[in-house]
Amino acid sequence: MPVIHTQTLTKRYGGASSPAALDSLTVDVDEGVTGLVGANGAGKSTLIKVLLGLLSPTSGEATVLGHDIRTGGTQIRTLVGYMPEHDCLPPDMRAIDFVVHMARVSGLPPAAARERAADVLRHVGLAEERYRLMGTYSTGMKQRAKLAQALVHDPRLVMLDEPTNGLDPAARDDMLALVRRIGHDFGIPVLVTSHLLGELERISDHVVVLDGGHLLRSEATQAFMADTGTVLVEVLGAHGADAQRAMGEALAARGLTARPVGGLIEVDPLDGRPDDLRDLVRDTAADLGLGLVRIQPQTGRLEDVFREEVPA
């Protein structure tokens, strides 16, 4: 049984003529880390709130850990750890007290709640700062405290809504590593959202892409990252950037589609003759007297899904 299953799930915030925030969504989520991605307003938070039974769907069905969202909201919220998108931390409370409180709300007895809160705060890297008032926390620390409260009751599934929001690159990498550990080392299925399309590629096993409430794709991450046949080429010549430009023009003269990408050139395969591409690149560089530093395969990226499927 999938961890999450939805069948033509639809949510409109207004009447029948209002736009659907979720539009007839049919998707399954399994074990491991699932990235739920889409631009702002794509419907990610709405989906999570509907799955938690916090919002009722307009139509359609869904189950979370086998429980029907229409009748099993309370059981679902007991079993699921939820990290909301927005700041929900009382500023005048210490992290330890807050997380103990959340553990007590979930039914843990006092001693177990204290022990578990200390453990989970250590896991998220807040061991030192757990006695500080959360109002004094940086954004990164607040996100970690929000994550700790989502994990404190040993959930069977966690839903993390934009856990990297507002974080600088280093803090973002730390948070993504934590999310990966939850899914892979602790074996808790994770549904994690981001509006940065490429961000979850490295840590998710599966990616669900939403656009305007519609399902655009649901696929193993590897399928997104498959070899596209396109190659990245780096050449070296006496005149620096001129070498790159000369190479691009010479490739175009041979009928290839080439674009500059940073200091490299991205070259598409010839229709029906993908195996000839590397030879053509080598010959072109040799004809121009340029050094060929590298030819490497360009793998697909999540952003490409939007380039391919969403009209500009």
Ligand SMILES: Nc1ncnc2c1ncn2[C@@H]1O[C@H](COP(=O)(O)OP(=O)(O)OP(=O)(O)O)[C@@H](O)[C@H]1O
């Ligand atoms: N309470 C609400 N009342 C009316 N419309 C809403 C409400 N909450 C969300 N919407 C609308 O539903 C659509 C989906 O919003 P949602 O917040 O689910 O998207 P999201 O993908 O989570 O985006 P973000 O990353 O910005 O939160 C948007 O058009 C949004 O304006």
